[in-house]
Amino acid sequence: MNEATTESITLPVVGMSCAACQHHVEEALRSTAGVDTARVDLMAHRAHVVFNPALVQPDSFIAAIRNAGYDAVLPRSGTNGPEQPVPQSGSTLKASVAIGSGIIAMLLGMRMDAAQEPVVRWFLLGLTAIVGAWAGRGIYLSAWRGLRHGSTNMNTLVALGTSVAFLYSAFVTITPGSVSTPMVYFDAVLLILGFLLLGKALEERAKHRALAALDALSRMKPVTARRVVDGIETIVPLAEIGPGDRVLVLPGERFPVDAVIASGRTTVDESMLTGESTPLDRSVGERVLTGSLNYDGAVECVAESLGEETVLARITRMVEQAQSSRAPMERLADRVSAIFVPIVLVLAVLTFAVWIIATHSLAQSLSSTVAVLVIACPCAMGLAVPAALTVAVGRGAQLGVLFKGGEALERLANVDVIALDKTGTLTVGRPVLETIQPFGQFDERTLLRVAAAAEERSNHPLAHAIVDRAHALDLSWQAAEDVQIIPGRGLTARVEGHDCILGNAALFAEMALALPAGVSAPEAGVTRLWMALDGVPVAYFDARDALRPSASAAVAQLKQAGLRVLMLTGDSESAAQPIAEQAGIAEVEPGLDPAGKLARIRALQQEGFRVAMAGDGINDAGALAAADAGLAIGSGADLAQEAGDVLLLRSDPAVIAAAIGLARQTLRTMRQNLVWAAGYNLIGIPIAAGALYPAFHILLSPWAAAAAMAFSSVSVLANSLRLRGWRPSA
Template sequence: MEERQMPVRGMHCAACSARIEKVVGGMPGVAEASVNLAGETLRLRFDPAVVTPEGVAERVKALGFELVLPRPAESSRLVIGGMHCASCSSRIEKVVGSMEGVRAVRVNLASGTGELELEPGGPGLDAVIRRIEGLGFTASEVQDEDESLFEEQQREAALRLEEQRRALGPQLALGALVLVVAMGPMVGLALPAFLSPDASPGAYALTQLALTAPLVWLGRRFYTAGIPALLRGGPTMDSLIALGTGAALAASLWNTGTILFAHGGAHKAHELYYESAAVILALVSLGKYFEARSKARTTEAVKALLSLAPEQATRLRDGGQERVDVRAVRPGDLLLVRPGERVPVDGVVLEGAGEVDESMLTGESEPVAKNPGDPLASGTLNALGALTMRAERVGRDTVLARIVRLVREAQGSKAPLASLADRVSLHFVPAVMALATLSAAAWLLAGEGAGFALRIFVSVMVIACPCAMGLATPTSIMVGTGRGARLGVLVKSGRALEAAAGVDAVVLDKTGTLTLGKPALTDVEPAPGVARDRLLAVAAAVESSSAHPLGEAVVHAAQARGIVLPLAAAGRAVPGKGAAAQVAGKPCLVGRAGWLAEEGVELPPGLLELGEVFSSEGKTPLYAAESGRALGVLAVADALRPEAPEVVRRLKAMGVRVVMLTGDTPRTAHAVAGEAGVDEVFAGVGPEGKAAKVNELKAQGLTVAMVGDGINDAPALAAADVGLAMGSGIGVAIETGDVVLLRADLRGVVTALALARATVRNIRQNLFWAFAYNVLGIPVAAGVLHAFGGPTLSPMIAGAAMAASSVSVVTNALRLRFFKG
């Protein structure tokens, strides 16, 4: 199965997205189709042997929408610099287009980009770039197509928003004028005789028609999108507006003709509904504008992250400096980062010393000292000191690009909470159309007259709002996950977000999670007849092949004492137990007492007693043996994170059960747990055992979150309902876990759970109001209150209420931007 996320154009309401989901999801070879209305994307999981993205795009096109496909493998997008006029772009097109093997080239002067299609086996992209540079321009490949598509989406959204804004002024002005002309006489506003409905009914009707016609033209999108959707059998919100206002316009036009051409038709001047159609179109357009403007703000987090990457870099070459487009930087290039500049790509410091602000990636406010050998991440700010760096990861491979990609994927995902709204949205519009028709027919049969029935029909059609239901979940997820990224918490999907909100048990690994993960050697106690340095040398040689923090502490201690390590071969790590190697040709072991016993090593009682003393002090004992004979015991201590007690206290205050799992001995585990305030401890548990413990907790009906470093905790992270992987923000494996904490700080756990709860609470609020609005509003529009002697609902008020409903949902979701970590 392949998985892709692609933009979809032309959606206007939840009925649109639900229809695409149903039709595409039913195609052979498609395992999952999830449409995000707020993000305007389709997340597709499919079997490429059965169906292609092109086939899906054709099916989506048949529904009246457009699926934006990824660029073909043989095509490339270039950023071209130095163009000043149309002759520049034309020259590039002519010269490059004449190259053998170039299928097509299109240069856009306004955006400074070029689209290039090459024949298989034709000239390489580098050859084309050299040819463009030979013409006096600069050229570099756009390496991240996802980022390019996102930027294109943002430009298109900005253009649509500007078009809506420009049309809004005339729409509101025309709507107000029609309202004054139509309703003025009813509220005591005297009209001139030539406009009076009684004295000049023809002029009265034609004036309203003349004011309404341009407004209908400005709002023609409702008709050009809604009517075709209805004819295709997939009506949308636009269909409701088109039919509702169309019915009012048709009746008004008929009555206008009666006034003008039928004898005695003057009484029809009081049966015109131009103002209803005009005001509804104006108010709905106003609501759609506010909705679009609010939706644009849901992607602010991604735009803020993208803005961190500088557009240019200073490359060092041939003893000089040159400013180049950051997309032209390649791994291995030497770059200069001056104070006040952002790091252009991922790499490592070669020369210089300084301090780098990594807050926008990790949420850590304090600058981090950087010296030769230290890593640098794209987008971080060099606050102090000039740094010379070597580029290692560029384009879509940088940490920043991967974070942006994860955030966008999360924003395009759905939470299980959305399933009910999706099912309702699919059938909502046809049901509303049927209800509007039945309501109008019922009032006709009740003898209320055609004018009253028409008003009921229009009110029901325009008050119904599938948009609010469709936007309720995705807008909250988009804002919530975006806010999390700004706080150093990457939530990978809506499913993970919803699961994290329901967590009632948190399992904490000890080493590197509750503790700093940088243990230090504190004691070296050799067995009788063994020199202290020999014990440390053998133990360090064995651990030199291990990446475990405890083993690294032993190696660092030996190196710090200047001990020359003997040659070790065939090294292997046994997760949760220890390490083994051939040292100077002899089999050696370093690890837990129980494991050495399993391997046939008999430990003297004195060493075991020493180990117990170390454990009671919160230290981890490591026993060493050579050729089956005990060499001694070493003690390693890992300091507790200073924030750990506070985090445990806060988790308990949130009603969360806190459990610690560790491979250490019970004494060590309980000593650390007591210091942290953890009451429930499972010690001596290996990686597989941790996963089994997580499953035991889940079997008790608990929703379990596992917090670990993403390395030897991988089985437990995968077994948990939610896996939270802690990292350093730069070296973190951000593909591990459902939630990634970019800062090596336990407070991120509290932030992640609190953010998830706030987001899911926000989703539930949105869904409640979306459903409540429709459940209460539609019956009122249908005349239920009037049946019991109450008032009816004006179509204009119905239109305003519909516009306000979706705006209120998006506005409520935007409150998550102010969530505090």
Template sequence: MAASAHPLRLAVTGMSCAGCAGAVERALTRLPGARDAAVNFALATAEVTLDPPATAQDVVAAVRDAGYGVATQVLRFDIGGMRCAGCSGAVEKALAAVPGVVSASVNLALATAEVEIADADPDPAPLAAAVAEAGFSAKLQSGEGASTADAAEAAARDAAAGRLLLLSAVLSAPFLVEMVAMAFGHGGLLPPWAQLALAIPVEFGAGWRFHVGAVKALRHGAANMDVLVSLGTSVAFFFSIYLWQAAPVGRPPHLYFEAAALIVTLVLFGKWLEERAKRGTTAAIRALMALRPEDALVERDGEQARVPVAEVAVGDVVIVKPGERVPVDGDVTDGATEADESLLTGESLPVEKQVGDRMAAGSINGSGLVRLSAARVGADTTLARIVALVSAAQGGKAPIQRLVDKVAAVFVPVVAGVAFLAFCAWLLAGAPLEHAVTAAVSVLVIACPCALGLATPAALVAGTGAAAKAGILIRDIETLERADAVDTVIFDKTGTLTEGRPQVTALHALADETGMLRLAAAAQAGSEHPLARAILAKAAGMALPPVSGFRAVGGAGITATVEGRRIVIGTADLLEREGVSAAPLAGLVREWQEKGRSVALVAAEGALLGAIGMTDTPRPESAAAVAALKARGLTPWMLSGDSAAATARIAGELGIVHFSGAARPEDKAHRVADLRAQGRVVAVIGDGVNDAPALAAADVGIAVGGGTDVAMETAGITLMRPDPRLVAATFDIAHATRRTIRQNLFWAFAYNVVGIPVAALGLLHPTLAGAAMAMSSVSVVSNALRLRSWRPKIAPLSQPRA
């Protein structure tokens, strides 16, 4: 495909004025190879024409260097026809060459490609065409997961591969009998014409895929496993014909038809086993994709009707019968039941659901009939977000894999060179032509880049899949690698190590206690904080006036307007900043805090009204979680926006030595930065909006399920149930996955380092080389498959310290 000038239209972010548009335009104009640059401030777009060798990556870098952003889009494709790392490298190269592509990443284990495009209106057609031109196929993913048609197509491919393998095995069996007979001194059972008759359908029937793949690869300047297999078996096949024709009359020649046939059969068998093993590594994501029902029972205008899930809208009333899967995320408006959420959260016990509780798409309804108000549908449901996170993590590429890809790109040409050198060396050493050809064929056949290409993605897919089944969602491979290096773990307190369901245990009003509680509850109606829920629970049954002007002050409290009065609820510092003196209640606040209570002061229109004391208790799992981290050599910390006394009480009960109270969100982020500056690798675990800065500042951010969306979006890892013991399990699966990756890469490289020289020295028969080649990829994937059996080692519950 000849390079030519091409237009590019970008969606630019961060422009706040016409001057910004001018700055972006100047940055593009200065870029070598860019011309006709024009920026539209109103539409927030930039259009530029690129002359080779300028690329979309250069344009994105220029805009970002100017201080602005580019809204890129990601398209995901299913790729057909890939059989080794050389294939995935060819697809990646073809995609990266398409105008507008910023980056392309191909996953051999999943047979997928992820393409980041800078164009504001991405067209998948050129991408699919580029893949087709490279000799493969590309199908744009719908984003809805595996469909029934996809499953049927995969089953048909499996059946065809099985039939082809069976045909090849039946035709190759006589060769195997011949080889065994020769080992016992009874050769010559198959005359040359019979060997040729058996080898032809294997070599050019069952093995035709390798020849076609080799031609496609070479035509596009690439080299893959097909080239090695095609070249090796073809040499063995045609050299056998030469030996047969050149043999003296009456002297039976030693032919290599059996090598050609058995190599094809063994490689097909190895690929068949490999595909089965790869399906095992992706079982977790396929199980998640299969959770969503196809339709939902919706009640509209008093009538019930089953409609496709895609047609359910937010606010619709969805009826879920006993035993059915929940089709959308929804809040229970009528009825009570229990839900099996094990495949979503890893929690094996059913969870009670009552009016007001949220039920997640994909969970199984228990014994009750419930009505839900649809809150999240389609791609916004918890299940869809889980699938997206797991898919993104599994489709990622580790830094070490990029090095492996570079090795794989030159691997086949190097192997072909080694085979030629072995052939020449044996001839120069005076060996017979037959021996030189046999050594060269053995080198070609034993070397396979498949194991190298599968080593990392197979382990990554299996590890993240096992983690997802346990309720641990890992966003990407970089997060997983950093998690394995963590040595310091910082917990938020409320809702993370404690139940997050504090109760009001003390009230003190300077005048009207009921009036103070009514105003405080009304003001807190817009807050998601556990302390706000405690105040609302205390005021249950009261008629609360509407609230307006609600604003959360991170780590300090809230301000709001109720009945025309400005209400301030929070710490003494917040009240002081709002011009309200907390001195009249300073002694009471100190007394309550010494008892471990959290204290919220209440003021209205600049006047102090009173104080509310609340008590939270540690989760039953927290002490065991802290002990598990210590046993792994990790240092636990606790940072909380609660008072120093309340924080110290919880820390003492859980055995946490390092803690700090009265910490604002920026204080938590600064503490994380300080620890990282000391050379520590820090993980932060939190569930609230005020934890987001610390989660973003940490090496690894871990959001606790049931927390806010902001925390989950900021974190690299999400725990789908609020069990702090999963934190230690997260580090366990990260370590196990990285260990498996290292093992796979070691064996993949060691296999070739040992096998190629042995073959070149003529110590390996081509058939045995074919068997070794077939088993190399299977062994790598099977090793990764062991991660499927991983289960979190959940420490038993222990009592908090007195």
């Protein structure tokens, strides 16, 4: 399907309770004509659909979801999806009433004689019917809708188990003496529903905490702004602010738009956006971001990016998309969940048959069958991977790490080699011009003016060094013409009637321009830029960059994590080697153009390594895309950000180590959850069926099976929530 003809929409979905529900909704959407892809998020109760609007409209998705036995609504006008997951309210109250009634029923049952207390049984019959219908209404309706549409889910097992127990107990109560060993299971019915609803309430609370990072981002955007027109301040809805409007932000307020400060100075807190805990100074001409907190100065700003184009909106979208994405590990859980409920139904039938043949006890056969149906609910299996992924993506956003999805996170967790760019990644990325050395008739100011004109449109750090020096000397220049950037080499331009070439020695060699003889090599740590006018070398510029303060500690952390660390750079060996030594990197490969970096990444992969690449420049984009996991520095070029699998919002090498550490811990948590969920069912179902009875005379009552089932789901979520407190190692 052509991307240009597709649109996407995110719909809130009501009624999903397990991975089987998720599978049914996805299949219903994917089978709708005109749908390209459909992805359902069980954690947040929403479906993301990519479709061809010429073939299908969103109303058809609502109909498809309802036909599958669930419900959905279109998002509010002006949005493409829900800001919050659909709440599952009332579970706590219903759980409390059902468990309380179940305890009463259990105590009465323990104190009465079945044949002599019919009044008590009739009371319990009425109590169970009323409370069960009220508390379990959603469960039974979901199971009925699934049955009507030929599908099964967790509610199918619970509804079937409790219905069988209730109908048998009602039969014994209404026709006393019809069964030789009359037993009633009213307490089991109520406690099963109660524990299930209690588990749902705890799950919803845990899910809300798991999605807290996204909620926090959505709350950071103010709804009004102080617009200033001709010196007059007016508070207006944020929707009325347009590009170029002047906005006043007072101390203690959040910036309502991405803007540039026009007057005043202040300190801002961007920790919720970039993970940068240190307040940052901002003055005239510097940019501020939507949602960041203005600490101590009243500033007037000129609005730039608005609405969905702000950095905050982009981060929010990325976090939401990543949280609703699928990790490869989840595919196993999906396959198991799709066939799990039918298998359990078969096992329940077998359990009933074995018990009725072995004991001829209808009561005991029903008890064990109900226990199997209830304990086997696949909630934990469906939550195992998405719960961990959701929490990890939110925690990553708080640390300044944006994972683009579950697959990106898994790939990053499995890398064993990390390749680092030098300029802007390990170094500050803002070299300072130290030397201008002319060779001929042009003086330093003329050469600097011409070089600044050529480099003005370049985003390379050396270009910034030249332009900054020219501005510092109050030089002015005519705009250059025919500027051609040669990634990893330099540029060519037409300036003041001269054909200008600025680049490294490799570029001059490619253009057959001989460098002057007898020129001393650059000092250690210095990057040299050569300049030629009209085909004649006329000067060189020497600039020096500084290692970032956290670089050496970050490299040490990467090595401690068992990673092989390399530096890949386009700089000369004399410029790269001192930086590598300061950072503690033994393997340095200098003089690489974009193709060279890409070739080195592929060579490492062919050797069997899983490679991560971290960089921030246009010349890193190919290597970022080819690596098993690309980490793009957020302050870098947009192309690098698009190519990366992980976006680092701070230009700090420590965040690279944090991203890999969080990814690895998340993968461990996913595996723990899957092992627990699978092990729980593999052990719990045989015990519920009575496997321990022949040797130990141990049986699992239906209500105990319900409690165990609820505990299983909650334990998976609780284990995942531990990621909220994860911190990078010092």
